[in-house]
Amino acid sequence: MPNSPLVPTVRRRRLGATLRKLRNDAGLTLDEAATAMGWQSPKMSKIENAVQAIRPNDLAALLDVYGVTDPEARGTLDRLCKDAGKRGWWQTYSGIVLPPYADYxxxxxxxxxxxxxxxxxxxxxxxxxxxARETIAGITTRTPEEVAALAEVRMARQSVLTRPGSPLELWAILHEAALHQRFAARPATMREQLRRLLDVSDMPNVTVQIMPLASTPHPGLEGGFTLARFPRPVPDVVLLENLGRAAYVEGDNAAPFARAYERIRAAALSVEDSLVRIAELEEGLRK
Known part of the structure; x- marks a missing residue:
């Protein structure tokens, strides 16, 4: 029986994209890099395009060819290589979590x-x-059981904020309009959510800012996005999402989003004023 085709995981794609950038930075063509490794060019191309996996020993040799000597950079890529085929906890929800969401x-x-x-x-x-339950139910056509499972997934995701040793650093800018949402079936939902924002802002790795209703024009008017940053040399990735569809912008193409984020951050309320505004909204919902 022939082997099943390798399904490119998002980790493998990131590794391939990083290796392509390192090759270009080293001034080598695909043929030259393949020759240095004793490979045929198609093998190198398949690795860079996440069609074929690369073994850790080959990765180490390839990084030598590219002149990558920084121990942290090599360690980051080695971990990415070894984790590329691992199953994540979210894959236990494979019937609920669609592939684009699993990638994210x-x-x-x-x-x-x-x-x-x-x-x-x-x-x-x-x-x-x-x-989570109210918004998932409102913007999807999932069954109540699926909504409950997706809410569980969303809660499980939050463990990255408290993971031992290297908790995720989160900087979230929310438009004030999002905080005026009302939930007829459960009126206390938004007040509890505002309280959550205030509580989580006490965490040293979490920063929350509010874009006021009366803000000046800024790049965020073109739509929301999420910028994910990784240990170097792995490039940034931007997620663009709309109505259940996701698109990724990677590598150098992500740079404009990083610049846009700085401008959005400058247009938002300061961190201190943002927390005051959240507290005011939360207090208003108690009346």
Whole structure:
């Protein structure tokens, strides 16, 4: 029986993209790099395009060819290589979590920093279980059982904020309009969500800013996005999402989003004023 074709995981794609960049930085063509490794060019191409896996020993030799000597960079790529085919906890929800969402959870679990611009909804890493259930049910056509399972997944994702040794650094900018959402079936949902935002802001690795209703024009007016940053030399990845569809922008193409995020951050309320505004909204819902 022939072997099943290798399904490119998001980790393998990131590794391939990083190796392509390192080859270009070293000034080598695909043929030259393949020759240095004693390979045929198609093998090198397949590795860079995530069609074929690379063994850790071959990765170490390839990094030697590219002149990568930094121990941290080599360690990062070695871990990415070894983890490329591993199953994540989210794969136990394979009937519920669609592939684009699974890809994002994988990115989130590997990232060292997430920069989120959220003009419509509170980011998943900051949601309460009730808010997650209400919003998932409102924007999808999933069954009640599927909604409950997806809310469980969203809560499980939040463990990256407290993972031992290297908790994810999260910087979330929320538009104030997202905090005026109302839930008829469970009116306390938004007040509890606002309380959650205040509580999680006490964590040293979490920063929350609010874009006021009366803000000046800024790049975020074109839509929300999530910028995931990884230990170098792995390049940044940007997630663009709309109505259940996801698109990824990677490598040098992610740079404009990083610049845009800085401008969005400058247009938002300061961190201190943002927390005051959240507290005001939370207090208003108690009346």
């Amino acid at each position: 959870i994988s990115l989130e679990s590997d990232a060292e920093q997430i920069c989120d611009w959220a003009p419509l909804l509170v980011p998943g890493l900051l949601q309460t279980a009730a808010y």
